[in-house]
Amino acid sequence: MAEITKLIHKYLRHDKKFPHVWCPGCGIGIMLGALIRAIDKIGYEKDEIVLVSGIGCSGRLPVYVDFNTLHTTHGRALTFATGIKLAKPNLKVIVIMGDGDAVAIGGNHFIHAARRNIDLSTIILNNNIYGMTGGQSSPTTPYGMRSTTTVYSNIEQSFNISELAVTAGAAFVGRGTVYHARLLDSLMEKAFLKQGFSVVEVIAHCHTQYGRQNRLGTAVEMMELQRDRSIPVEKAAKMKPEELKDKIVIGVLVDKELPVYQNEYEKIRERAREAAGK
């Protein structure tokens, strides 16, 4: 049996879930593939994985996979994940969000989860648009681009999700694109193994909304665009900021050791018990 078939049999839910909700050619499937390969490579038990998502195209991802899965409210996935992780620290909690989910409605939760350095792995699918609701502008829609709510052109500056995560204090931040599937595999593996708050930003295309409205071509053409615009982080370090305009810097952006919330809280428990004489 081909490797991929084995993974499909092992990790996908086979009862009543398919066909999935995503458009043909969508990049979410590639992200899901990378997620499954990383989990399989590390060798987690299915019972110890909790997949938490918010709302939107990416929010539908957990329903297809055979883990403990939770589809929450819009932007709030990280808050639920925080509760799960603190209640059962032995569970591996992975959070899936979209760009609107993570940095618009959920922006506050995102920066605080990073600041807290709670041991959660966050995967953010950034396709520059609200896909499920029909192509409205998101906080990552670039300046000057079109959406159904910016038909005259987007006049807002966009968020750089990975830089936001770095600034907010995440212990691990990586960025890849769905064109670079193997890079995604390794970024996710590293993120899952990281103790602390880890973020993988996945640059993806929404050819049915963002691509169509901005005449960027088919899914394949948009993926070729990802390939052409991507610069490995090592190479980007030697480039000037103006040369990096419109480029996608991919690779591991940050990997540092910070006190992890649960470990720190365990110390608090010990101190509290001591103070109480128990």
Add this chain to the structure above:
Amino acid sequence: MLQGNEAIAEGALRAGCRFFAGYPITPATEISEVLSVRLPIVGGTFIQMEDEIASLGAVIGASLAGVKSMTATSGPGFSLMQENLGLAIIAEIPCVIVNVMRGGPSTGLPTFPAQGDVMQARWGTHGDHPIIVLSASTVRECYDMTIRAFNLSEKFRIPVILLIDEVVGHMREKMVVDEEEAIEIFNRVKPTMPPEWYIPYEDTPSGIPPMANFGEGYRYHVTGLTHDVRGFPTSRPDEIGPFISRLHRKISSHFSEIQTAEFFQTDDAEITLIAYGCVARSAKRAAIEAREKGIKVGLLKLNTLWPFMRSAVERVLQTSKVLIVPEMNMGQISREVKRVNRGVSRVFTLNKVDGTIITPMEILCRIQEVT
């Protein structure tokens, strides 16, 4: 001597609460403060979140992972919680939310009492849904009702709201707790069948399916979308109808277990006061003083606000030709009383919204006014 808020924290610990997420807000903050000290001692977790939306999210997450969880807030925070409250209802995840009511709307009167959130507690989150809302008037009741809130929440897989007010939250009273005293603690019913046979949202005679905690071998899907019996999103009318009906039925078929009230001097009462929270204290005093004056006044003190206690009101209607509903809002429970009364007796309101408690004298005056 304990404060109402402190008694809530003690009650939560006794009930087995081991996770609290909250955000500072007057007049509920003491609950957070006490639990931030006490929870780590018993191996539990306290976390201060970035807002009340996050607080309830974390509480629901922790509960889904198998830990009894609670948050506490006041009006503005309670407004923020309405979103995730709906998720806990549709996904049937037990949790307890304490709302120490203060004056509103908006920032309102942070340090003064009110009872303006009674309807919000019932209908605040969107969509048609059942809910359980309890009330307390004394410090001891704060303790008991918190335990009861956890028990009902675990039993019926529904968020339970404990609605008190600033007076009850900050009032200090003597309270004796016997650690040895047998108090019924109910823990959620877990599935006993093998995981492959587990149908997480299957209808049962009680309407309450057993609940598997995340990480215990029963992998299933939890969603805020309407879902089928397996927990997977559905838009099929033949699946949605029975699901939403079951959500209501699991509460409506257990009213007798959920609803409690105190009947004080009501057996022969010609006038019955219907009150809850801090106002019930004034009402009790007014009922006693009225009897001393020879007026047969009783008190129906509602301990369960929602589902509304139709049966209790019907009972006092058998003797009382006059009902008076004093409350610190413009008339929220009185509307329910009028609905149940259907013109049988005369129903009078006594409303006060200036941030001060309704006094026994004001109630006595109202009694004399209407008789």
